[in-house]
Amino acid sequence: MNLVTSGDRDRRVFVGDHTRKEFREKIEAGTIDAAIVPTAATEQHNEHLEMIHDTLHATWMAEQAALRLFPRVVVTSPVSVGVSEHWMAQIGTLTVRPEIFCEYVFDVCNSMVRAGVKNVLILNGHGGNVKPLMRRIYEFRDRLGSDVNIRFQSYWDVYDPALVRETMDNGRLPGHADEYETSTMLVLAPERVHAADIDNDSAALGTKAKGDRLMEPAVDGVAAVLEKMIAGEKIDQPPVTFRSEGRLHMISGEEV
Ligand SMILES: [Zn+2]
Numbered sequence: 001m002n003l004v005t006s007g008d009r010d011r012r013v014f015v016g017d018h019t020r021k022e023f024r025e026k027i028e029a030g031t032i033d034a035a036i037v038p039t040a041a042t043e044q045h046n047e048h049l050e051m052i053h054d055t056l057h058a059t060w061m062a063e064q065a066a067l068r069l070f071p072r073v074v075v076t077s078p079v080s081v082g083v084s085e086h087w088m089a090q091i092g093t094l095t096v097r098p099e100i101f102c103e104y105v106f107d108v109c110n111s112m113v114r115a116g117v118k119n120v121l122i123l124n125g126h127g128g129n130v131k132p133l134m135r136r137i138y139e140f141r142d143r144l145g146s147d148v149n150i151r152f153q154s155y156w157d158v159y160d161p162a163l164v165r166e167t168m169d170n171g172r173l174p175g176h177a178d179e180y181e182t183s184t185m186l187v188l189a190p191e192r193v194h195a196a197d198i199d200n201d202s203a204a205l206g207t208k209a210k211g212d213r214l215m216e217p218a219v220d221g222v223a224a225v226l227e228k229m230i231a232g233e234k235i236d237q238p239p240v241t242f243r244s245e246g247r248l249h250m251i252s253g254e255e256v
Pocket of ligand 1: 045053054175176177181
């Protein structure tokens with residue numbers, strides 16, 4: 001898989017891009033304050049977006065946020081198959097059962113904890129992963145112990161509702177393979193937007209200009225979450241989704 005990377009060898013943030021010596025020396029020097037574990041999906045994204053979309057998106061967000069805080073934050077390999085049972089009628093979609101997914105994510109997080117990392121942010125980029133992981137995150141905390149600060153959230157939780165309202169004509173964010181995801185992929189990797197195959201009006205609203213407006217604020221918001229985690233501050237950001245009727249709380253479904 002061709003991950004989006006900065007290509008700057010002096011500013012490597014992915015765990016896997018370090019030798020064991022380099023990683024160990026950073027841990028021993030107390031350089032690494034936090035790790036991000038990107039979680040996403042490999043699933044159908046309508047006719048025009050590639051199925052790896054959510055994984056590329058979440059991994060890019062994680063990388064950029066880590067670069068903002070370089071060298072204090074590292075990024076693990078992404079968990080690139082998520083809970084996508086609802087799309088299995090569209091062949092090519094990959095899915096794992098929620099309990100398997102959650103345990104796998106836990107073990108990746110725990111690998112960083114066992115290496116000596118005290119703050120772990122599970123940064124999600126796929127809606128189907130939200131409820132399974134939110135149901136387990138408190139249990140994860142108990143299992144890892146009180147000196148570990150683990151948090152789960154989606155990158156879109158950090159958006160200012162006013163910015164979403166002003167920028168998205170359909171009001172939805174992230175939506176699924178429509179205006180938002182088409183716009184952001186036009187920024188990240190335009191060759192992955194198969195424009196001739198766009199077959200719905202909402203995806204046709206996607207533009208690079210909208211993507212440009214929305215990408216950096218999300219990176220800033222995720223970096224701010226990491227800074228608060230490292231400082232031990234409380235974070236008040238519930239799981240949300242944006243619809244034309246407003247910002248909805250993802251677990252209870254209520255408007256907030
Ligand atoms: Zn998506």
